[in-house]
Amino acid sequence: MELGELKSRAIRIHDLYDRLNRRERGRVWTRNEFMLGFMGDVGDLAKLVMAEEGARDVPGGRTALEHELADCLWSVLILAHRHNVDLELAFRRTMAELDETINAQLARYEDTR
Known part of the structure; x- marks a missing residue:
């Protein structure tokens, strides 16, 4: 997938989250909240990298590492989109x-x- 395709897919998922959050919470995440969510994902990624290196036990293994890397990429794409970068x-x-x-x-x- 090219970057443009990744960005389009990320924005589609972002829009779905906005719809879901409007229904469940009556509002969508702000840019600051996206940044905080990304920071949480980076923390989770750090733990999974440590587990991959044998420095800590974290459930999920390689599948969880791949998932978290994808989450982080999604967050970067959305932060760029939300900040018009x-x-x-x-x-x-x-x-x-x-x-x-x-x-x-x-x-x-x-x-x-």
Whole structure:
């Protein structure tokens, strides 16, 4: 799946959650609440990564790790959408900046040999 397809699918699920939350709670999540939910997902992901590395016991194994990674990706896509960020453009720009910065740092190490 391409990023655009992932984003479209994420937004469809987001819209379903909005419908469900309106019916159950009379309101939808704010951008801040999405961020807090994402932080919770990252905490769950950290525990599952530790379990994958053998540092802790967490039920669910590999399936739970894959699920949580997908949840985190969904949250990032929705946060970008809710904040009107072109994630593909931002990712390309950031990776180009990092590529340039890291290569410049590596070149300095090679020049000092």
